[in-house]
Amino acid sequence: MDNSKMNFVKEFPEVKQLLQHFLDLQEEYNMEFSTIGTTPETLKIYCNSVGIESNDDTIPFYLIQYNNDKNSFQLWSNGSTWDNVKIFAKLYESFTSATIKKFSHWEKYLLTHENYINSPFRDTMRLSLNKLNIPWKQIDIKIFWDQLHGILTDLNGKKDIDDINILKTLITLTILRCNVIKNEYNLAKDIMQFCHMIEIKRIELSDKISSGTDSELDILQRESSHESVSNMSGSISSVDSENSNGMYTYGKVPIMLKRNSIPFLEPESSANQVVDNFNSHFKLMAEDYELFELKTKFNRRRSTTSTSRRRNKSKKEKISKIRENNRSRI
Numbered sequence: 001m002d003n004s005k006m007n008f009v010k011e012f013p014e015v016k017q018l019l020q021h022f023l024d025l026q027e028e029y030n031m032e033f034s035t036i037g038t039t040p041e042t043l044k045i046y047c048n049s050v051g052i053e054s055n056d057d058t059i060p061f062y063l064i065q066y067n068n069d070k071n072s073f074q075l076w077s078n079g080s081t082w083d084n085v086k087i088f089a090k091l092y093e094s095f096t097s098a099t100i101k102k103f104s105h106w107e108k109y110l111l112t113h114e115n116y117i118n119s120p121f122r123d124t125m126r127l128s129l130n131k132l133n134i135p136w137k138q139i140d141i142k143i144f145w146d147q148l149h150g151i152l153t154d155l156n157g158k159k160d161i162d163d164i165n166i167l168k169t170l171i172t173l174t175i176l177r178c179n180v181i182k183n184e185y186n187l188a189k190d191i192m193q194f195c196h197m198i199e200i201k202r203i204e205l206s207d208k209i210s211s212g213t214d215s216e217l218d219i220l221q222r223e224s225s226h227e228s229v230s231n232m233s234g235s236i237s238s239v240d241s242e243n244s245n246g247m248y249t250y251g252k253v254p255i256m257l258k259r260n261s262i263p264f265l266e267p268e269s270s271a272n273q274v275v276d277n278f279n280s281h282f283k284l285m286a287e288d289y290e291l292f293e294l295k296t297k298f299n300r301r302r303s304t305t306s307t308s309r310r311r312n313k314s315k316k317e318k319i320s321k322i323r324e325n326n327r328s329r330i
């Protein structure tokens with residue numbers, strides 16, 4: 001792999017530490033990731049959040065490279081920095097765009113839920129939901145209510161939540177959290193699968209080297225090699241039955257599952273990480289929702305105007321060509 005254009009981030013002796021790094025990234029910046037294997041010992045991790053182009057160089061992407069000599073994982077980055085507002089703005093714009101095909105109506109998924117029925121903001125929530133085009137079929141409704149309840153509880157008394165624009169913003173933030181929670185599970189699975197394949201190859205290579213003679217020394221070396229490979233996964237704690245379903249509520253993340261299962265880790269920060277993230281990254285956006293709405297509408301209007309101008313220009317060019325053809329025939 002040519003790392004000349006990549007920045008070295010960190011080396012991880014254990015898979016658990018590598019997973020922890022990406023979990024903390026997602027908890028802080030609320031992005032979704034996809035993976036692709038570029039070589040047998042290199043995994044590319046890139047952002048696939050709604051509205052983010054895969055070839056956008058302003059968005060960070062990462063390469064995980066296995067270091068065979070050190071039996072560790074090296075993490076490389078393209079050097080770009082995360083823009084939390086950009087990720088949220090793209091999602092918000094997609095939910096409020098009139099040009100996107102209408103998804104299923106929210107009533108089918110939320111109307112009869114006790115959280116909606118008992119909400120003190122039910123009327124405002126109904127108006128807010130009517131103005132958002134959300135693919136509810138793809139959303140885990142239980143996680144949605146858990147996350148929304150946590151956000152509303154945290155902001156209660158600090159903000160006039162009973163406002164259609166603020167609730168639109170908060171509902172969109174909740175969907176963002178739902179997407180990230182689901183993606184954390186998938187990303188961890190992909191990384192573990194990548195590490196598992198490397199583990200298999202190391203064992204096969206070790207067995208191949210040791211298969212010549214089975215002296216006592218050879219057997220000891222082979223056992224040592226197997227143990228070394230197994231330790232790549234680190235010391236992974238068992239999970240209690242309460243968290244074994246892989247779901248977690250607002251501000252609570254399941255601990256790591258047993259090896260060969262789908263892994264989850266506790267963030268290094270406090271249990272209220274989601275609350276802290278909301279306050280630090282999105283509070284100003286929620287407070288300035290009117291400006292945000294205005295900017296979104298302006299960008300959409302500017303895009304529409306630009307498209308209209310291109311169409312008019314193309315139409316005039318066609319008319320001009322027709323006239324010239326007619327003149328040449330005369």
